[in-house]
Amino acid sequence: MTPMRTAKRSAVTLLELMLVMVLLVALAGIAIPTFESMVGSRRLGQSIEKLRNEIMAARVAAMRTGQAQVVRMTLQGQDFSISPWLGGTEEQDASAGATLMQSGQVVQTQATTGGGAKATSESAEGSMKLSEGVTFSLVETLVDSRNALAIQQGGGTVPTGGGSSQGDGSGLSSPLLLYPDGSSTTAQIILTDERGRRMALQLRGVTGQMKSMRLASIAPTQ
Secondary structure, eight states: OOOOOOOOOOSOOHHHHHHHHHHHHHHHHHHHHHHHHHHHHHHHHHHHHHHHHHHHHHHHHHHHHTOOEEEEEBBTSSEEEEEEOOOSOHHHHOOTTOEEEETTEEEEEEEOTTSOEEEEEEOOOEEEEOOTTEEEEEEEEEOOHHHHHHHHHTTOOOOTTSOEESOOSSSBOOOEEEOTTSOBOOEEEEEEETTSOEEEEEEOTTTOOEEEEEEOOOOOOO
């Protein structure tokens, strides 16, 4: 008796193909949100690192030139700027590289052969941005006698009795100052991304040291 031969399968059935498609769709539904979450988290980390580096560079500039630097941030926005603080005593206190107000113009100085400083060129304020989707959700600064003048110069109102400030009502943060002696305004800056993830950068006024940390997430803004 001749044994029956089993026919070899050479094609995929429609049911098998549908099962594979369903599996691929399910995997994509898991992978895509995970990838987007990783990208968003990376942008948040890059933003806090960029802000930290720019503030550190401004602190070094303050110590090098003898002129305080001021940081202003756009609340609920991405923009921030760092510029020399024109407090009115730059010509007496600052050294080469400082920025002065002369004849109504802002100019930067350089060293002279006699050891002094002379005006050389116009100095522009540096404006920067955080990564896409990351904003300044909170900037809280401790108001002391040294930065109260900067608040007044910017048209803001100094809180009665000192304390802390979260802005001047114009959409900008209160000024964060970096001083020539290495100290700074005591402050906490919180960045938030589109998914509600948050990171904080804290500045300790006496030493000017900075510390970044992750905070609990909040419900994302609709």
